[in-house]
Amino acid sequence: MKRTLGVCYYPEHWPEEMWADDARRMVETGLSWVRIGEFAWQRMEPSRGTFDWGWLDRAVETLGSADLKIIMGTPTATPPRWLVDEMPDMLPVDADGRVRKFGSRRHYDFSHQGYRKECQRIVRLMGERYGANPHIAAWQIDNEYDCHDTALSYSDAALTGFRDWLAQRYQSTDAMNRAWGNVFWSMDYDHFDQIELPNLTVTEPNPAHVLAFRRYSSDQVVAFNKVQADELRKHTDAPLIHNYMGRVTTFDHWAVGKDLDIASWDSYPIGFLSDRIEGTPEEKQYFLRQGHPDNQAFHHDLYRAVGKGRMWVMEQQPGPVNWAPYNPAPLPGMARLWAWEAFAHGAETVCYFRWRQAPWAQEQMHAGLLRPDNENAPAQTEARQVADEIAGLANVGTADAPVALVFDYESAWAWDTQPQGADFDMFRLAFAAYRALRSLGVDIDIISPETSDLSDYNLVLAPGIIKLSEGFRSALKTYKGIALIGPRTDTKTEELSIPSPMGPNLSNTDVTAILAESIPPTDFIALENGGGFRHWFEHLDGDAAVYRKTEGGLPALMGNDHVRCLAGWPDDETFRSLLSDILKETGVETMDMPQGLRTRCTKTHRFVFNYAPESISWNGTEIPPAGVHWEEL
Amino acid sequence: MKRTLGVCYYPEHWPEEMWADDARRMVETGLSWVRIGEFAWQRMEPSRGTFDWGWLDRAVETLGSADLKIIMGTPTATPPRWLVDEMPDMLPVDADGRVRKFGSRRHYDFSHQGYRKECQRIVRLMGERYGANPHIAAWQIDNEYDCHDTALSYSDAALTGFRDWLAQRYQSTDAMNRAWGNVFWSMDYDHFDQIELPNLTVTEPNPAHVLAFRRYSSDQVVAFNKVQADELRKHTDAPLIHNYMGRVTTFDHWAVGKDLDIASWDSYPIGFLSDRIEGTPEEKQYFLRQGHPDNQAFHHDLYRAVGKGRMWVMEQQPGPVNWAPYNPAPLPGMARLWAWEAFAHGAETVCYFRWRQAPWAQEQMHAGLLRPDNENAPAQTEARQVADEIAGLANVGTADAPVALVFDYESAWAWDTQPQGADFDMFRLAFAAYRALRSLGVDIDIISPETSDLSDYNLVLAPGIIKLSEGFRSALKTYKGIALIGPRTDTKTEELSIPSPMGPNLSNTDVTAILAESIPPTDFIALENGGGFRHWFEHLDGDAAVYRKTEGGLPALMGNDHVRCLAGWPDDETFRSLLSDILKETGVETMDMPQGLRTRCTKTHRFVFNYAPESISWNGTEIPPAGVHWEEL
Amino acid sequence: MKRTLGVCYYPEHWPEEMWADDARRMVETGLSWVRIGEFAWQRMEPSRGTFDWGWLDRAVETLGSADLKIIMGTPTATPPRWLVDEMPDMLPVDADGRVRKFGSRRHYDFSHQGYRKECQRIVRLMGERYGANPHIAAWQIDNEYDCHDTALSYSDAALTGFRDWLAQRYQSTDAMNRAWGNVFWSMDYDHFDQIELPNLTVTEPNPAHVLAFRRYSSDQVVAFNKVQADELRKHTDAPLIHNYMGRVTTFDHWAVGKDLDIASWDSYPIGFLSDRIEGTPEEKQYFLRQGHPDNQAFHHDLYRAVGKGRMWVMEQQPGPVNWAPYNPAPLPGMARLWAWEAFAHGAETVCYFRWRQAPWAQEQMHAGLLRPDNENAPAQTEARQVADEIAGLANVGTADAPVALVFDYESAWAWDTQPQGADFDMFRLAFAAYRALRSLGVDIDIISPETSDLSDYNLVLAPGIIKLSEGFRSALKTYKGIALIGPRTDTKTEELSIPSPMGPNLSNTDVTAILAESIPPTDFIALENGGGFRHWFEHLDGDAAVYRKTEGGLPALMGNDHVRCLAGWPDDETFRSLLSDILKETGVETMDMPQGLRTRCTKTHRFVFNYAPESISWNGTEIPPAGVHWEEL
Ligand SMILES: [Zn+2]
Ligand SMILES: [Zn+2]
Ligand SMILES: [Zn+2]
Structure with missing residues (x-):
C-alpha cells in the first residue's frame, strides 16, 4: 500500500x-x-x-x-x-x-x-x-x-458501576476481602454497597482496591x-x-x-x-x-x-x-x-x-x-x-524487527498504585529500555504481555511486568533467543500482592527477588566494571548464574543462556552497554547512533533521521538538522 | 502644594x-x-x-x-x-x-x-x-x-450577575456564540442561564468565556x-x-x-x-x-x-x-x-x-x-x-517625563487567560520595559491605553497591549516621536481572538506577527550584534524596514521613523541597550545608572536614591546605602 | 531491669x-x-x-x-x-x-x-x-x-466541641474578643455559636483563634x-x-x-x-x-x-x-x-x-x-x-545528663500558627540545638516546659518557648548553671499576643527583644569572630552584658553569669562552637564527634555508634559502618 x-x-x-x-x-x-x-x-x-x-x-x-x-x-x-x-x-x-x-x-x-x-x-x-x-x-x-x-472519574455513576463490577468479579465480599487482604487494618466489607471509590481515604487505600478501580475504569x-x-x-x-x-x-x-x-x-x-x-x-x-x-x-x-x-x-x-x-x-x-x-x-x-x-x-x-x-x-x-x-518512492513497507519489548497497561496501573519509589513509572521504564535499544540502531517491535510466540525475535525485553502471562511464561520455556526479564517483573499476583513462592517464577531459571529497594536520585548502585542502577534495585537470590555484580557483590544480572533477570533499573549508558553485549550474543548487529540520529528500516530501505539541531555525518553522508536520509538495503 | x-x-x-x-x-x-x-x-x-x-x-x-x-x-x-x-x-x-x-x-x-x-x-x-x-x-x-x-469570586451571586451581564453585552446567545467561537468543541449555548462560571471545566474553558468573566468581575x-x-x-x-x-x-x-x-x-x-x-x-x-x-x-x-x-x-x-x-x-x-x-x-x-x-x-x-x-x-x-x-525644601513639584509607557488591565486579563507561555505576564513585561528605562535615568509617565494624544512624549512604549485603542492607533498616524510597539501588541480582537487581517494593524507600517513562539527559560533567541529575546518571540512579516535581526536572520525590530515593532521580549541588558539607542534617536538624554542607583527629577531638582546596600559614587558625590541625594536642576 | x-x-x-x-x-x-x-x-x-x-x-x-x-x-x-x-x-x-x-x-x-x-x-x-x-x-x-x-479535623463534631470548649475557657464572648484582639478587622463575636473553625478564611485567621483550635484539638x-x-x-x-x-x-x-x-x-x-x-x-x-x-x-x-x-x-x-x-x-x-x-x-x-x-x-x-x-x-x-x-552485658541503666533541653508543644502550635518566617519550626529549632549538643558528645535530657527544678543540670536550653512557665521562670532566679534562652523565647502571652512589657521577662536579666527579623535562606547575619545566624534574628535591648555581637554591632548574646539570651538561630557550626564555649564555662566535658559518630553513656558504659557509611576511628578503636562500640566508664 x-x-x-x-x-x-x-x-x-x-x-x-x-x-x-x-x-x-x-x-x-x-x-x-x-x-x-x-x-x-x-x-x-x-x-x-x-x-x-x-x-x-x-x-x-x-x-x-x-x-x-x-x-x-x-x-x-x-x-x-x-x-x-x-x-x-x-x-x-x-x-x-x-x-x-x-x-x-x-x-x-x-x-x-x-x-x-x-x-x-x-x-x-x-x-x-x-x-x-x-x-x-x-x-x-x-x-x-x-x-x-x-479515564478516571469519581462520580456516583462510577461508584454504582464499580460495585456491580466487583460483585461480578468476586461473587462474594468474603472472596474479595481475602483477595485484597482486607483483614489488614480491619478493612473487611460485609456487602458490596459498602465499598467506596478509592479516593480521599485518610492514608493510602488498599492497593488491591485501587487496582480494581483502575481495571474497572479501563473496562468502561x-x-x-x-x-x-x-x-x-x-x-x-x-x-x-x-x-x-x-x-x-x-x-x-x-x-x-x-x-x-x-x-x-x-x-x-x-x-x-x-x-x-x-x-x-x-x-x-x-x-x-x-x-x-x-x-x-x-x-x-x-x-x-x-x-x-x-x-x-x-x-x-x-x-x-x-x-x-x-x-x-x-x-x-x-x-x-x-x-x-x-x-x-x-x-x-x-x-x-x-x-x-x-x-x-x-x-x-x-x-x-x-x-x-x-x-x-x-x-x-x-x-x-x-x-x-x-x-x-516505492511503498516503504515495514521491516521485521529482531527485538521485542513487552508493554503492559495493567503493570502501569499496578506501579501507579504502588510505586514504592517516587519515580517508578511503567512508561518511563519501558521507554528507557526502548531508548537504549534505539541508540544501538536496532528495529523494535512492541508486543502485548499476552504474546505467547516469541520465536521471531532474537531478544525480548519484559521490564516491570507485574505478572507474566501464562502464554509468555510458557513461551520462555522453549525460547531460543535471550529474554531479559526485570527489573520488578513477575513479582506480584493478579491482585497486586506478593506471590508464594516469591517471584519471578520462571521454569529452568532459579532466581527470586527477595528484597526491593527504591532509591532517590542522589543514589546510584554501581556495578563491577562500570555502570550502575538508578531508581530501583532488587536483591536477587537463587542458583542461577550471576552474569554481572554490583560493586557490593550482589547479583545485578542472573540467569542462563536464554533467560536473564536484571536486578535494577540501569541508567542510560549502562542500559545501552548491557543491551549491546546481549545483542551481540544473539547475533543482532548494532550501530552506535550519535545523540539525535535515529534509524529505522523498512523492507527495502534504511531511513536515518536527524533530530539534532546541527548536522551530523552518517557513513560519509552529512545529514542536516531535521534531515531525513534513506538508502536502499 | x-x-x-x-x-x-x-x-x-x-x-x-x-x-x-x-x-x-x-x-x-x-x-x-x-x-x-x-x-x-x-x-x-x-x-x-x-x-x-x-x-x-x-x-x-x-x-x-x-x-x-x-x-x-x-x-x-x-x-x-x-x-x-x-x-x-x-x-x-x-x-x-x-x-x-x-x-x-x-x-x-x-x-x-x-x-x-x-x-x-x-x-x-x-x-x-x-x-x-x-x-x-x-x-x-x-x-x-x-x-x-x-476580586474574583465563583459564587452564586457572581453567576447570576455574570449571566445578566452577558445578556446585556451580547443581547443574544447567537451573538455570544459567534463572538466566542463556541462552534469549536460544540460549546454553543441556547440561553444565558446555561452559562456557568469558567472554573472547574475539564480542560481550559474558552478564553473568551474567561475574559468575559474577568471583565464582568472588574466591572463589579x-x-x-x-x-x-x-x-x-x-x-x-x-x-x-x-x-x-x-x-x-x-x-x-x-x-x-x-x-x-x-x-x-x-x-x-x-x-x-x-x-x-x-x-x-x-x-x-x-x-x-x-x-x-x-x-x-x-x-x-x-x-x-x-x-x-x-x-x-x-x-x-x-x-x-x-x-x-x-x-x-x-x-x-x-x-x-x-x-x-x-x-x-x-x-x-x-x-x-x-x-x-x-x-x-x-x-x-x-x-x-x-x-x-x-x-x-x-x-x-x-x-x-x-x-x-x-x-x-521647597515643594518638589513633578517633572514632565519624556517617555510614556502604556499599561492596560484588559491586556493583563487577556494574557492571564491565554498566556501561551508559562511566564508571559503583562505586569512582568511592562515592568521589564520600565526597569530598562529607569536604568537609563529617564523620567517616565505611565499612561492609559485610551490615551489619544502622545505629542508630549519623545518615546512611547506599548508592550503587550492586546488591541490598540482607536484613539491610540490614530495618534500613531501623526506621531513625531518613536512609538515602540510589541511584543504581542495588537494581535487580538476585543473578544480575544485573532483578527483578520492579523495584527498589529498600523497605518503606514506594514508589519504582521504571523507566528508566535513562547520559549522556556533555557532558550534564548540571540540577535545579531548581541543581546536577545527570552520568553516570547514573534515572527514578523511585512514591507517595513528591518532594524535588527536575530542570528537566524528573522526580523527582531521592524518599522519606520516613528513606529517600531519589537518581535520579542528582550532580556534586561538587551532592553536597556535597545532603548538607549532609540532614546538617543529621539533626543532624550540618558545616563548609565549603576545597579541600585535610581533617579527622578522634579520641576526644580534631580533626586538620586541609593537602593544598594553599599555606598555608590554619583558624579563625585558618595551616596551612602539608603541615601537620598538631591541637587538643583 | x-x-x-x-x-x-x-x-x-x-x-x-x-x-x-x-x-x-x-x-x-x-x-x-x-x-x-x-x-x-x-x-x-x-x-x-x-x-x-x-x-x-x-x-x-x-x-x-x-x-x-x-x-x-x-x-x-x-x-x-x-x-x-x-x-x-x-x-x-x-x-x-x-x-x-x-x-x-x-x-x-x-x-x-x-x-x-x-x-x-x-x-x-x-x-x-x-x-x-x-x-x-x-x-x-x-x-x-x-x-x-x-489530630486536626474540621468536622461538625469538632466545631460543636470547639464552641463548647471556648465557652468554658472564656465564659463570655467579650472576654474572648478581648483576649484575641478581635477588635482588629471587626472580628468580634456576639455568641459562641458564631465561631467557626479557623480554616478556609479569606486570609489568615486571627492567630489566637488558630491557637485556641490547636489547644482544643490537643485536648481531644x-x-x-x-x-x-x-x-x-x-x-x-x-x-x-x-x-x-x-x-x-x-x-x-x-x-x-x-x-x-x-x-x-x-x-x-x-x-x-x-x-x-x-x-x-x-x-x-x-x-x-x-x-x-x-x-x-x-x-x-x-x-x-x-x-x-x-x-x-x-x-x-x-x-x-x-x-x-x-x-x-x-x-x-x-x-x-x-x-x-x-x-x-x-x-x-x-x-x-x-x-x-x-x-x-x-x-x-x-x-x-x-x-x-x-x-x-x-x-x-x-x-x-x-x-x-x-x-x-549487664543492664545498661541510664546515665544522668548534665544538659537539659526544654521541648514545648504549645510553642510548636504557636509558631505553626504564626511562623513569621517560612522556615520557623519549633521541632527544627529544638533539633538544631540538640544536634549541636550531640556533636559535642554530651548526654542530654529533654524536659517539659513546666519543669521547675533545674538544679540537676549544668546547662539548660530553652529555645523558642512561647512563654516561660512560672515554675521555670522562678527556677531561673536561683539557678546556678547557665540557662540559654532564645531565640524567640518568652516573647508572647498565653493568647499569642505581645506582652507588655515586651519579653523575655526575666528577673535579674534586663534583655528585651524589641524587633524580630525572619530571613530567607540566602541571608546570613554574621557574628563578630565568626559564625552567624540563619532564619531568625531578634534585636535585643537592655542593660545586660553583651557576650557576642553581630558584625553590624548588634547584640547576638546577652545576659549574665546564669542566664543568657540568644538573639538568633545559629547555623550548625555556630551553634556547636557557641555551646562548646558555654559547656566549658559550666564545667561539662565535651568531645568533638566526627560526622556520623555519636555517643551516649549509661550508668556503667560509654556507647559509641557509627552512623557513617564508612569506618571511623574512635580513641584508637576502628568502628565499622553501622558499628556499635562500648567501653566501661
Ligand atoms: Zn506503625
Ligand atoms: Zn487532538
Ligand atoms: Zn494595608
Whole structure:
C-alpha cells in the first residue's frame, strides 16, 4: 500500500463558500485524506431530536468530489449543552470530589449508562446517513480517550458501576476481602454497597482496591468504545479507528484495539517533550524544536501493534501548539521528518492537525497548515514536499524487527498504585529500555504481555511486568533467543500482592527477588566494571548464574543462556552497554547512533533521521538538522 | 502644594486615655494626616441598627483638635459577623468552589447586591455624621480592593450577575456564540442561564468565556466603589481616595480612578520584593532590606496617572511586615528614602502604616512608628527627619517625563487567560520595559491605553497591549516621536481572538506577527550584534524596514521613523541597550545608572536614591546605602 | 531491669496452624515480647454485638505458653466498616472541608463523642476478657495518634466541641474578643455559636483563634486517650502504653503521658530521614541507609521524659519500609545499632515491626524479621545478635545528663500558627540545638516546659518557648548553671499576643527583644569572630552584658553569669562552637564527634555508634559502618 497524507478539517468553523477552495488547496498540497465531524454534535443536533445534517452532507460532497477520502469522526467527545442539561450526572468528577463542568471538552463519565445510550443513538444516526457514502473511507470513534485525565472519574455513576463490577468479579465480599487482604487494618466489607471509590481515604487505600478501580475504569473505556464500534459495524464496512494520545496508560489499549481496525495516534513531538517526557534541562533544550528523538518512534511501534499491523498518525503537529507550558516553533523540516519517520515505522497515513488555524476558542494559538488569515503556514510547504517524495518512492513497507519489548497497561496501573519509589513509572521504564535499544540502531517491535510466540525475535525485553502471562511464561520455556526479564517483573499476583513462592517464577531459571529497594536520585548502585542502577534495585537470590555484580557483590544480572533477570533499573549508558553485549550474543548487529540520529528500516530501505539541531555525518553522508536520509538495503 | 506626612491609626485598638498623647506625638513627629475608621464597622454598629458613634466622635475631635487632618475610611472591607449571619451568601467563593469564611477580612463578594446596599447604608450614615466635619479632610473608600485575591469570586451571586451581564453585552446567545467561537468543541449555548462560571471545566474553558468573566468581575469592583463614591459625594466635598495594592491587575484601575479624586497605594517594598516581584536569588538578596529599586517608582508613576495627577502613599512600610514569606527589617534610612522617592514621583502625602504596632491579631508582627510597648520604633526617627527636610525644601513639584509607557488591565486579563507561555505576564513585561528605562535615568509617565494624544512624549512604549485603542492607533498616524510597539501588541480582537487581517494593524507600517513562539527559560533567541529575546518571540512579516535581526536572520525590530515593532521580549541588558539607542534617536538624554542607583527629577531638582546596600559614587558625590541625594536642576 | 526485645505480630493475618511455629521462632530469635491486637476490631466484633474472641484467646494462649509476654493493643485506630455505617459523621474532615473516607486507617474524629463511647465499649470488653490474663504484660492504647495528620479535623463534631470548649475557657464572648484582639478587622463575636473553625478564611485567621483550635484539638487527643486508660485501669494492673510517632507535635505528649505508664515510639530512621528531617541532599545521601544520626536519640530522650523515665521503642524499622518517597534497605548492622542506641538512651524494650512481611494490603512492601515466604530476612539475624549481646552485658541503666533541653508543644502550635518566617519550626529549632549538643558528645535530657527544678543540670536550653512557665521562670532566679534562652523565647502571652512589657521577662536579666527579623535562606547575619545566624534574628535591648555581637554591632548574646539570651538561630557550626564555649564555662566535658559518630553513656558504659557509611576511628578503636562500640566508664 502507498503511504498517504491527510489533514484534520472543521467545515463548521468556516463559511461554506470557503469549502471548495479549501478542498482544492488540500489536493494541491498532496493530501488524500480529510478528517471531519468529531466535535460537531451541536451542529448536527442543535437541540434534542432536531437535526441539521444539510451542512455536513454538503461538506462531505464538496470534499469527496474533490477526490479527498473522508474520515468521519463521531462527535461523542463533545456532548452539547442541552444534553448535559438533561443528564447533569453525566459529568465526570475529579479525585477531590469536584464535578468537572461543561465548557471545554471530554465532559462525560465513561461509566454513565445514559450517556452511552446517547452516543449509540447519535452514532446510529450518523451510520445510517453516512455508513454507505462512498466518500467516507474510514471512521474515527470519539477523540483521544483519557485526554485531560478523563479515564478516571469519581462520580456516583462510577461508584454504582464499580460495585456491580466487583460483585461480578468476586461473587462474594468474603472472596474479595481475602483477595485484597482486607483483614489488614480491619478493612473487611460485609456487602458490596459498602465499598467506596478509592479516593480521599485518610492514608493510602488498599492497593488491591485501587487496582480494581483502575481495571474497572479501563473496562468502561473499552465498553464505551465497543458500543460505538458495534453500532458502526451495522452500517459501514469502512475501517474503524480511534486516535490515541501520547503516553496515556490509564486504559488498556490492547483491549480497545481488539474492537477496531486501525490504531492511530496524535503526535505532538514538541508539546510532549515539554509536558510528558523525562529529561534533563540540557536534553530538553537540545531537542526543544524537534521533540524527543525516541518518543515518536516508541508510539509508532506501540500503536502499530495495538492496530494489529495497521497504524496511522491521525494528528501531526505542524507548528507551535497552544497547550504545553512553552510552545516554540518546530525547526524547519521537522514537519517533514516526523511524517517520514511515521512512514518508516509503518504508518499508512499521516494527517496534519489542522488545516487552517482557528481564530478563536481554546486552540487559536495552535498552528495549522494554513494561517488564520488563510495564507500558507510553513508546514504546508513541508507537507507538499512529503507528498512529492511519497510519489517518487516505492511503498516503504515495514521491516521485521529482531527485538521485542513487552508493554503492559495493567503493570502501569499496578506501579501507579504502588510505586514504592517516587519515580517508578511503567512508561518511563519501558521507554528507557526502548531508548537504549534505539541508540544501538536496532528495529523494535512492541508486543502485548499476552504474546505467547516469541520465536521471531532474537531478544525480548519484559521490564516491570507485574505478572507474566501464562502464554509468555510458557513461551520462555522453549525460547531460543535471550529474554531479559526485570527489573520488578513477575513479582506480584493478579491482585497486586506478593506471590508464594516469591517471584519471578520462571521454569529452568532459579532466581527470586527477595528484597526491593527504591532509591532517590542522589543514589546510584554501581556495578563491577562500570555502570550502575538508578531508581530501583532488587536483591536477587537463587542458583542461577550471576552474569554481572554490583560493586557490593550482589547479583545485578542472573540467569542462563536464554533467560536473564536484571536486578535494577540501569541508567542510560549502562542500559545501552548491557543491551549491546546481549545483542551481540544473539547475533543482532548494532550501530552506535550519535545523540539525535535515529534509524529505522523498512523492507527495502534504511531511513536515518536527524533530530539534532546541527548536522551530523552518517557513513560519509552529512545529514542536516531535521534531515531525513534513506538508502536502499 | 507642600508635601506632607501622615500615619494610619486605630483609636478603637487603644484605651481612650492614650489618644491625646498619641495625637501630640504624631504632631511632634511632624505628621499632618491621620487615617482612621476603616475596619471599625463592628465598633460603629455592634448589632443591626444599634450604633456607637461616640468613640469615633471623640477620636475625631481629639485628633482634629491636635491639628491633624483626618482621612476617614469606610469600613466595608470588614463587615461584622452579625451582617454575615444575616446574609451568608455574601461570602466569596474560591475557584475550587469553597466558600471563603468569616474570620479575617475582605470576606465579601463584589457581586452581592445585598451587601452593596449595606455598604451604601453605612457610608450614608458616616457621610451624614462626618461629611461636613472640618477635621475630616479626605475619605478613603474600602481598603485594598482585591487584596487576598478577592476580586474574583465563583459564587452564586457572581453567576447570576455574570449571566445578566452577558445578556446585556451580547443581547443574544447567537451573538455570544459567534463572538466566542463556541462552534469549536460544540460549546454553543441556547440561553444565558446555561452559562456557568469558567472554573472547574475539564480542560481550559474558552478564553473568551474567561475574559468575559474577568471583565464582568472588574466591572463589579468599579460598581461597588461607585456606590460608595456617589453616596459620599452627597455629604462631603473632601476628596475621595482608594488605597490600591501593589501589583494588582485583576480590575481596571483606570475605571475605578475615574470615580475618585486621588489615587493612593500601599507601599511595602520589602514584602513585595519577596512575594510578588520576579528576580534571581542574588538580586533578591542584594535588595533584601531595601526592596526592588524600580517597583515603588513604577507604582508611583502608575497611580499618579490613575489619580489624574494626584497620588498618595496611603500605607508606607516602616519596618518588618508580617505577611511575606520572610520579613527582614529595612536597612536604616529606607523609611526615609521611600518617602522621598514617593515625593519625587509626585506623591502629595505619605502615610506610614501604622502608628503603633498592635500587640494581637493577624498583624501583631507588623512594625509601626511605635513599638507595641509605646516606645519609638526606628522608623519614627526617620519620619521625623523627613518632616524636617520637607520643611526645609521647597515643594518638589513633578517633572514632565519624556517617555510614556502604556499599561492596560484588559491586556493583563487577556494574557492571564491565554498566556501561551508559562511566564508571559503583562505586569512582568511592562515592568521589564520600565526597569530598562529607569536604568537609563529617564523620567517616565505611565499612561492609559485610551490615551489619544502622545505629542508630549519623545518615546512611547506599548508592550503587550492586546488591541490598540482607536484613539491610540490614530495618534500613531501623526506621531513625531518613536512609538515602540510589541511584543504581542495588537494581535487580538476585543473578544480575544485573532483578527483578520492579523495584527498589529498600523497605518503606514506594514508589519504582521504571523507566528508566535513562547520559549522556556533555557532558550534564548540571540540577535545579531548581541543581546536577545527570552520568553516570547514573534515572527514578523511585512514591507517595513528591518532594524535588527536575530542570528537566524528573522526580523527582531521592524518599522519606520516613528513606529517600531519589537518581535520579542528582550532580556534586561538587551532592553536597556535597545532603548538607549532609540532614546538617543529621539533626543532624550540618558545616563548609565549603576545597579541600585535610581533617579527622578522634579520641576526644580534631580533626586538620586541609593537602593544598594553599599555606598555608590554619583558624579563625585558618595551616596551612602539608603541615601537620598538631591541637587538643583 | 534487663533490656528486652520484642516484635509486632498479627495472628489474624496468618493461618492458625502457623502460630505455634511463629512463637517458637520468636523465642529462638531471642524475643521476649509480642504485640498483638491493634487493628483487629473487625475480627473481634465482625458485626455490632457479634463477637469472635476465640481466635484471640487461642493466639494469646499459644504465644503466652511459648513464654512470650504479650502487649495487647486496643483496636481503636481501625473502626470497622459497620461502625462507620452506623455513625458516618465520625469520619474526620480535612482543612479543605473534604470528608476523609473509610478504606485505610485512623478514620475517626477525636471530637466525636459517639465514637469515644464505642472505644470505651470495646476496651471494656477487652479489659474484662484479658485484663487479668497472666500472659498480657502490657497494653497499648490505639496506635500512633496523629499519624496521617489526624489530630486536626474540621468536622461538625469538632466545631460543636470547639464552641463548647471556648465557652468554658472564656465564659463570655467579650472576654474572648478581648483576649484575641478581635477588635482588629471587626472580628468580634456576639455568641459562641458564631465561631467557626479557623480554616478556609479569606486570609489568615486571627492567630489566637488558630491557637485556641490547636489547644482544643490537643485536648481531644488527651481526652480520647484518657477514656481508654481509665477503662483499662478498672481491669488490669499491667502498664499502659501509647506508641507515639516521630516528629509529631500536634498534641501535647506531656499531657497524654500523664495518663500512661510508659511512653513508646515508632522508630523508622530511614523513612524519617527521607520524609520529615531537614537536610542538604548531600547529608541525606550520606545517611541514606542509616537515618539521621541524631533523630533517634532525640526521640529516645524526649519519650524517656514523656514516659517519666520509662521508654520503649514499640516499632523498630527492620528493613525497607513502604511509605517514604524512596525506600532503600538499611546498611547491614543498622537494625542492631538502632536497638543498642535505644537501650543506651534508656529503652526498656525494643520491638521490631513486624514479625513477617504481609503479602498484601498497604504495607506489603514493608520488611519484617521474616520475608513473606517465611524465610528469615536480614534483620532477624541482627535481632538474634542483639539478644545474645543483651544476655552477655549487664543492664545498661541510664546515665544522668548534665544538659537539659526544654521541648514545648504549645510553642510548636504557636509558631505553626504564626511562623513569621517560612522556615520557623519549633521541632527544627529544638533539633538544631540538640544536634549541636550531640556533636559535642554530651548526654542530654529533654524536659517539659513546666519543669521547675533545674538544679540537676549544668546547662539548660530553652529555645523558642512561647512563654516561660512560672515554675521555670522562678527556677531561673536561683539557678546556678547557665540557662540559654532564645531565640524567640518568652516573647508572647498565653493568647499569642505581645506582652507588655515586651519579653523575655526575666528577673535579674534586663534583655528585651524589641524587633524580630525572619530571613530567607540566602541571608546570613554574621557574628563578630565568626559564625552567624540563619532564619531568625531578634534585636535585643537592655542593660545586660553583651557576650557576642553581630558584625553590624548588634547584640547576638546577652545576659549574665546564669542566664543568657540568644538573639538568633545559629547555623550548625555556630551553634556547636557557641555551646562548646558555654559547656566549658559550666564545667561539662565535651568531645568533638566526627560526622556520623555519636555517643551516649549509661550508668556503667560509654556507647559509641557509627552512623557513617564508612569506618571511623574512635580513641584508637576502628568502628565499622553501622558499628556499635562500648567501653566501661
Ligand atoms: Zn487532538
Ligand atoms: Zn494595608
Ligand atoms: Zn506503625
